[in-house]
Amino acid sequence: METRLSPSLLAWLRCFEATARHGSFTRAAGELCITQGAVSQQVKQLEQWLARPLLIRTPRSLVLTPEGKWLGVVLRESFESIEGTLSQLRRAPRSDGPTTLSCSPSFAMRWLTPRLGHFMGQHPEVGLRVYGEFHALDRTRMVHDGIEVAVRFDPGQYEDVQATQFLDEWLVPVASPAFLAQHPELQTPVDLNPGWLLHDASPWDGGDEFAEWLHWFQAMGCPAPELKQGQRFNLSQLALGAALAGQGVAMGRAALVLDDIVTGRLVPLFGRSVQSHASYHFVSQRFPSEAMRLIEAWLHDEARQFRALRAQTLPAPRA
Known part of the structure; x- marks a missing residue:
């Protein structure tokens, strides 16, 4: 029939x-x-x-x-x-045009963009446009929105697209030297006044607004204070900006704060890092182009170099 x-x-x-x-x-x-x-x-x-x-x-x-x-x-x-x-x-008709990379905004601003010069120097033939976005991705959305390749910070669990973790993340609270000078009583996690805490209320698409602080307190073996008293922002970049301005203590992701720690603009607290539940993923549709493969290989190489610097600067999370 x-x-x-x-x-x-x-x-x-x-x-x-x-x-x-x-x-x-x-x-x-x-x-x-x-x-x-x-x-x-x-x-x-x-x-x-x-x-x-x-x-x-x-x-x-x-x-x-x-x-x-x-x-x-x-x-x-x-x-x-x-x-x-x-x-x-x-x-195919625009194969000589730029490749579009959709990237989590804070990661794009504080980690990716400062390193893009390395990629452009290695691959001047590849045009690259970066868009700051953090909405969750699946096959249908990538096809509908014309997203060729993306970087996302989240717990993973992708089902119908190609996704590879290229960088894990360590969490460490950070504050400015001026803020710490004003609060010498801040010596241990239990000394954290909840009103000092600066929250990224959208750590990833669908993530709880207090997810990172709750995870950190649990890993430290301390009860979490009343987290709703702190300031909330919709980007980690904004919470870190408030910390740099001496307004409180932000939950720092190592990828976003390491440069500020190295230069002394931010100080890591309590001598311990905590492994995040989320990490950075390179997300693409099937059949990646040559430009996409070059971008992915470059990200893995930059991540390897970053991990080495991170290990020299911050204490590793406990197993």
Whole structure:
């Protein structure tokens, strides 16, 4: 029997693939920008056309049947291949143009940009545009927004894009010498007045506004104070700017504060670093271009050099 991929069948398959990947009609509807009812109806029509169930609907969840799992895998791989090819074709006419790098803003300003001269010197043939963004990424968003490659600071857990950790992160509270001179009583973590704390309220897309301080206090074996009393900012760069101005104590990420520590503009407190739950990832779609491979290799090399300097400057987190 001949099977043609009619427009209706393609729509049914797209809805089923998104549902199988998310395990939810609601999340699939959000990705496809249609209603939950429309997604459910499209999947039901596919099941009727195949004359077999693909999903077992329970009050709490959707469970794929063996046939549903098989079809879901085939569709996912097929759609990834199609989207990757389309992305390559869209880039082809402007292959001599610049490559766009979407990067977490604070990391772009304090770590990436000061090092870009090294990359430009090594690869003058590669044009590079950097955009400061920190929204979470998946395959659909990268294709839709035309994002070729990105750097993100987050806990990872990417599923449908290529993501490689190139730099881990150490957390250490920092303050200016002037602030410490005004508060000589600040000797141990329990001396931290919650009103002094400067928070990056968006450590990563979806991250809790107090996630880094809570993790640090837990690792130090100290109860966390009332964190809501401190100042809050939507970028780590802004919290660090307040610390540099003597307004309080910021949670420093080593990648963002090491230069200020080396020059004495900021002072690390309490003689201990804590391993962050988040790290820096190089994120790309499938089939990376030569420029993307060069950028990734350069980031890994710069990260290796940075880790060596970090180890000389800060105490390593305890295992």
